[in-house]
Amino acid sequence: MDGSVSTWLASDYNKENIQLCIKKIKDEFGQQFSSSKSILEQHTHTMTIHESELPDGVVFAETKEDVQKVVKICNEFKCPIIPFGVGSSFEGHVNAPYGGISIDMNNMNKILNVFQEDLLVVVQPGVTREQLNTHLRDTGLFFPIDPGANASIGGMTATRASGTNAVRYGTMKDNVIALEVVTPDGQIIKTANKARKSSAGYDLTRLMVGSEGTLGITTEITLKLYGIPEVIAGGRVSFPSVKDATDAVIMTVQTGIPVARIEFLDIAQVKAVNSYSKTNLPEAPLLLLEFHGSEASVKEQSELFGEIASDFGGNDFEWTSNNEDRNKLWKARHDAYWSCKAVRPEAEIYSTDVCVPISKLSDCITETIEDMEQNQLIGPIVSHAGDGNFHVALLIDKKSEIELKKLDSFLIRISERAIRMDGTCTGEHGVGQGKRKYMLIELGGAVDIMKKVKNAFDPNKIMNPGKLFL
Amino acid sequence: MDGSVSTWLASDYNKENIQLCIKKIKDEFGQQFSSSKSILEQHTHTMTIHESELPDGVVFAETKEDVQKVVKICNEFKCPIIPFGVGSSFEGHVNAPYGGISIDMNNMNKILNVFQEDLLVVVQPGVTREQLNTHLRDTGLFFPIDPGANASIGGMTATRASGTNAVRYGTMKDNVIALEVVTPDGQIIKTANKARKSSAGYDLTRLMVGSEGTLGITTEITLKLYGIPEVIAGGRVSFPSVKDATDAVIMTVQTGIPVARIEFLDIAQVKAVNSYSKTNLPEAPLLLLEFHGSEASVKEQSELFGEIASDFGGNDFEWTSNNEDRNKLWKARHDAYWSCKAVRPEAEIYSTDVCVPISKLSDCITETIEDMEQNQLIGPIVSHAGDGNFHVALLIDKKSEIELKKLDSFLIRISERAIRMDGTCTGEHGVGQGKRKYMLIELGGAVDIMKKVKNAFDPNKIMNPGKLFL
Numbered sequence: 046m047d048g049s050v051s052t053w054l055a056s057d058y059n060k061e062n063i064q065l066c067i068k069k070i071k072d073e074f075g076q077q078f079s080s081s082k083s084i085l086e087q088h089t090h091t092m093t094i095h096e097s098e099l100p101d102g103v104v105f106a107e108t109k110e111d112v113q114k115v116v117k118i119c120n121e122f123k124c125p126i127i128p129f130g131v132g133s134s135f136e137g138h139v140n141a142p143y144g145g146i147s148i149d150m151n152n153m154n155k156i157l158n159v160f161q162e163d164l165l166v167v168v169q170p171g172v173t174r175e176q177l178n179t180h181l182r183d184t185g186l187f188f189p190i191d192p193g194a195n196a197s198i199g200g201m202t203a204t205r206a207s208g209t210n211a212v213r214y215g216t217m218k219d220n221v222i223a224l225e226v227v228t229p230d231g232q233i234i235k236t237a238n239k240a241r242k243s244s245a246g247y248d249l250t251r252l253m254v255g256s257e258g259t260l261g262i263t264t265e266i267t268l269k270l271y272g273i274p275e276v277i278a279g280g281r282v283s284f285p286s287v288k289d290a291t292d293a294v295i296m297t298v299q300t301g302i303p304v305a306r307i308e309f310l311d312i313a314q315v316k317a318v319n320s321y322s323k324t325n326l327p328e329a330p331l332l333l334l335e336f337h338g339s340e341a342s343v344k345e346q347s348e349l350f351g352e353i354a355s356d357f358g359g360n361d362f363e364w365t366s367n368n369e370d371r372n373k374l375w376k377a378r379h380d381a382y383w384s385c386k387a388v389r390p391e392a393e394i395y396s397t398d399v400c401v402p403i404s405k406l407s408d409c410i411t412e413t414i415e416d417m418e419q420n421q422l423i424g425p426i427v428s429h430a431g432d433g434n435f436h437v438a439l440l441i442d443k444k445s446e447i448e449l450k451k452l453d454s455f456l457i458r459i460s461e462r463a464i465r466m467d468g469t470c471t472g473e474h475g476v477g478q479g480k481r482k483y484m485l486i487e488l489g490g491a492v493d494i495m496k497k498v499k500n501a502f503d504p505n506k507i508m509n510p511g512k513l514f515l
Numbered sequence: 516m517d518g519s520v521s522t523w524l525a526s527d528y529n530k531e532n533i534q535l536c537i538k539k540i541k542d543e544f545g546q547q548f549s550s551s552k553s554i555l556e557q558h559t560h561t562m563t564i565h566e567s568e569l570p571d572g573v574v575f576a577e578t579k580e581d582v583q584k585v586v587k588i589c590n591e592f593k594c595p596i597i598p599f600g601v602g603s604s605f606e607g608h609v610n611a612p613y614g615g616i617s618i619d620m621n622n623m624n625k626i627l628n629v630f631q632e633d634l635l636v637v638v639q640p641g642v643t644r645e646q647l648n649t650h651l652r653d654t655g656l657f658f659p660i661d662p663g664a665n666a667s668i669g670g671m672t673a674t675r676a677s678g679t680n681a682v683r684y685g686t687m688k689d690n691v692i693a694l695e696v697v698t699p700d701g702q703i704i705k706t707a708n709k710a711r712k713s714s715a716g717y718d719l720t721r722l723m724v725g726s727e728g729t730l731g732i733t734t735e736i737t738l739k740l741y742g743i744p745e746v747i748a749g750g751r752v753s754f755p756s757v758k759d760a761t762d763a764v765i766m767t768v769q770t771g772i773p774v775a776r777i778e779f780l781d782i783a784q785v786k787a788v789n790s791y792s793k794t795n796l797p798e799a800p801l802l803l804l805e806f807h808g809s810e811a812s813v814k815e816q817s818e819l820f821g822e823i824a825s826d827f828g829g830n831d832f833e834w835t836s837n838n839e840d841r842n843k844l845w846k847a848r849h850d851a852y853w854s855c856k857a858v859r860p861e862a863e864i865y866s867t868d869v870c871v872p873i874s875k876l877s878d879c880i881t882e883t884i885e886d887m888e889q890n891q892l893i894g895p896i897v898s899h900a901g902d903g904n905f906h907v908a909l910l911i912d913k914k915s916e917i918e919l920k921k922l923d924s925f926l927i928r929i930s931e932r933a934i935r936m937d938g939t940c941t942g943e944h945g946v947g948q949g950k951r952k953y954m955l956i957e958l959g960g961a962v963d964i965m966k967k968v969k970n971a972f973d974p975n976k977i978m979n980p981g982k983l984f985l
Contacts, residue, residue: 162765162769162872162873162874163872163873163874164768164769185769205713205714206714211712215689216712218718218721219689228960228964232960232963233960234959234961234964235958235959235961236961237958238934238937238938238939238957239872239938240871240902240904240933240938240942241872241902241903242677242686242902242904242942243939243942244674244676244725244945244946245939245940245941245950245953245957246725246946246961246962246983247722247725247730247969248675248721248722248724251718251721252722252968255714255717255718256717260717272771274771299631299632299742300742301741303773339815339819341811341815342812342815345809345811345812400711400712400713401710402630402632402633402709402711403632403633403711404632432711432712433711434712467710468709468710469708469710469713469714469715471715472710472713472714473714475714476716480715483715484715484716488705488708488715488716489704489705490702490703491705491719493702494698494704494972495716497971497972498717498722498968499717501967501968501971502964502967513717
């Protein structure tokens, strides 16, 4: 099979057919359809460098049968479909480069079933992370994945999201048990039953997780839940250097301390927070920690970590299991985004992420900071250090051609740097439009295999075209 | 695409072509090739009800280039290839129903690289689990997945193996970071780099894990490692009923006690052990536990579990962090296999496994015990209870047609029972030949999607034909 078989071209889509398709969908869906400019724009608002590319229409799906109907019609007319959650992705996942239908999943926001004994919940894709945890509060259970934004569970599934506590609870790939999916030819399938493990055939669940809407549309998601920890403790400590901080992280993970979060902030981020939040944190690399467990267990974890921190020059380790004090210790992390904004109020934040083996994290962060210094870029860094994953929040004046060019070449360098260090160009944001060009550099011949899979699922190339690979 | 597109038929394979292929491989590989009857028989010895089906020849691969060469030749002649590890699978995975080449991976048994800081190791597929842990001992790290047999890492990857401590450390799907694979058309690809997480495209790693040699042959495997726990404690307690025991398990998991192993033995298994090992365990459902952590942590976990056990009528909970005493407590588990054998020395053991949501475990085990009683079958049960997974070791006289028939209908009933309870017909043994007929019942339309994936990878149907689906 030719490697380019699933590469989308404008000529793959016939504009007249798409218009016929839009008309049919409009007739079928009435009030659930819109093609007003403001609605189209809302559905391609991307928090990225990518310009919006509008679809031809938006359908607000209410049921899986709605999704099935849209998919069948679009497949008939070979019309692109772009699934839309809350639009919090960074890499242009919701853009419509070839037009077509944006399918808005927000009204499919029911929590269908909580299985307390099985620590499972079944949700529709439009349920948001905060909605789910609010709903679960009385059960003593929670869903841990927290990518920052109040993303939809469908979007988190599609991009294989993770976030601050992946170091303990894993990513979406580890926490999705089963999916119900509308395939590109309009069938409704389930990828698995509700056993916590299975060796019954290909792992379609994990093939769908992270497939960015290119293989089908998820209509039900079964997730793992966890008991809310008896005690949550927080900690904070500064280090003399990036390397000292990451060495402490490595030792923490090796020792098997089950940290729930272990976040790194570089000097630029600490300075930004000090300025924004009127704090007096030492202007040095900072680690913020969270420990989950019983009172005795979080005490043991904290003390053990304190010894490790001290071995690497982190001597002012503070920790607490008091909620209010914990929030104070963690204020630097909670204010990270807005403090970056305040560094350069006229600028936009362009967030990018890479992930490397943890032994390379210090080198990768250090080289990235030097890179920004050499190129007069401002980009505070926050890292999910236990995973080797870090984010740079680049502050860019969107109106400056020069800055946009500098940003572009920086994004190439940071991606190639991570790949050179045996890591990935995207730890948790996904590929979307922005990281497509690195896929071949990172994965070589595997990209051809991905295209074969895509082609097997979606020979008409209707599902979210123009994403994931070139 | 027609759903039957990847269903193998004898007519798919031309016997003359296969003979030409065998000749070419023999010429290429010389001493690394064999077609002696005893070698062929060794390579299809299956620990199952399935009769051996011999390949036409066996190649002993030494390098990835050997694997690539075999695959390219077989692809040219459309000749089946069956990857062979140590042959410890239960479901006929290594049989050659359409003849062809068995490719023996045992000489590819190098541990290529230990990355201590990254808690990763790269191995060849012929490395066995015990070999790996022996090699790692001095590093303070270990690889936790333990399916019982001293299986090869390649075989464990292919069948998505798990075992006793999956409740804490997950299954192979959770512990494989990246793979190098020879695809059915003879390319060598890597599925990922060595970052601990990635959202760069389709999760080919997890698509390969559990694909049972039907999508390609793994030539390198990158695995997660863990620090050897400071202290390992063991525990043992009997319960008045199956339900009391599984309720205690549910409560333990809900409470978030990070048990490393939580194994259930039914009365028949306890009786078998008492008889074989001259012990005096109460003839009642038994739980065996293992706790990993610091001295303080295992003490806390054990005491907490003791309270839970007591709430469900388990009043004689014993635990210890002394290694020798722990082995004594766990003797019932270690002797499980041989004690079954001794119940009926003239019989063979046919092991099967299913997995259900943990809330259904008690019902599923209880119905299965009743089923065996009604049908005069003997099958002690051991369960990885924290996962809802259990094994029945059926003692069958292979020479009795009546018993074989009874076994066959029992296997149908237990699989359908697990599926009816929203579980799976195979928690960790894989599908192979034995569980193919349940795939459609369990997963419906998803099986067609699997066939499409298979066809995209392997249009010539050379990789392990006759396995995974009908």
